[in-house]
Amino acid sequence: MSKVTVMDHPLIRHKIGIIRRKEVGSKDFRQMISEIAMLMCYEATRDLKLQDVEIETPICPTTVKELQGKKLAVVPILRAGLGMVEGMLEMIPAAKVGHIGLYRDPETLKPVEYYCKLPADSSEREVFVVDPMLATGGSAAAAIQMLKDKGVKRIRFMCIIAAPEGVAKMQEEHPDVDVYIGALDDHLNDHGYIVPGLGDAGDRIFGTK
Ligand code: PRP
Ligand code: URA
Numbered sequence: 549m550s551k552v553t554v555m556d557h558p559l560i561r562h563k564i565g566i567i568r569r570k571e572v573g574s575k576d577f578r579q580m581i582s583e584i585a586m587l588m589c590y591e592a593t594r595d596l597k598l599q600d601v602e603i604e605t606p607i608c609p610t611t612v613k614e615l616q617g618k619k620l621a622v623v624p625i626l627r628a629g630l631g632m633v634e635g636m637l638e639m640i641p642a643a644k645v646g647h648i649g650l651y652r653d654p655e656t657l658k659p660v661e662y663y664c665k666l667p668a669d670s671s672e673r674e675v676f677v678v679d680p681m682l683a684t685g686g687s688a689a690a691a692i693q694m695l696k697d698k699g700v701k702r703i704r705f706m707c708i709i710a711a712p713e714g715v716a717k718m719q720e721e722h723p724d725v726d727v728y729i730g731a732l733d734d735h736l737n738d739h740g741y742i743v744p745g746l747g748d749a750g751d752r753i754f755g756t757k
Pocket of ligand 1: 625626627628650651652653659681682683684685686687688714740749750751
């Protein structure tokens with residue numbers, strides 16, 4: 549079964565408390581999403597593998613640690629996932645970035661795919677799929693299936709707010725994918741919105757609606 553980690557860092561909890569407020573406008577919302585993504589990235593990369601490399605300091609040769617393997621990839625689910633990319637890249641500037649386009653049909657709540665462009669060699673990379681919201685889990689599960697269909701094997705999923713329904717779907721459909729959550733909320737309402745949540749993440753990031 550996958551590992552599900554709910555963040556307990558006070559800075560993350562504080563900033564999530566701010567973005568939930570309905571009076572917070574796009575500029576501050578975007579800024580906070582980026583900062584939360586950066587802090588979550590730091591926490592979610594604790595177990596990345598390291599290898600020894602021999603280097604020379606100005607004083608003498610020594611052995612230091614560096615990240616093992618190819619550079620990571622960050623794959624936001626469009627649109628709202630885009631808001632998390634900058635924060636992730638603050639922590640991992642050399643990461644490659646792919647994009648998956650999915651939107652949730654407002655009637656059926658089922659994900660509709662419209663775009664997929666991944667970095668070369670994604671199958672050899674550790675891939676972080678990011679989206680601020682995990683509601684029914686339909687979008688995240690479909691995005692991860694798209695990656696798996698393209699041969700990606702090492703996948704982690706990171707979201708800022710999750711509903712228990714979405715976490716259950718991820719565990720059922722992708723038990724091999726570790727999930728990192730900023731805050732685990734109570735339930736979904738009749739329209740598939742997370743309660744208490746923060747509303748529509750895409751609209752709040754981009755100022756639409
Ligand atoms: C939102 C959100 C997730 C999805 C979560 O995107 O960013 O991708 O809903 O819901 P689910 O877990 O029930 O699938 P939305 O469909 O509103 O598209 P947008 O980002 O383009 O606004
Ligand atoms: N998508 C959002 O942006 N917000 C929710 O609460 C659920 C899905």
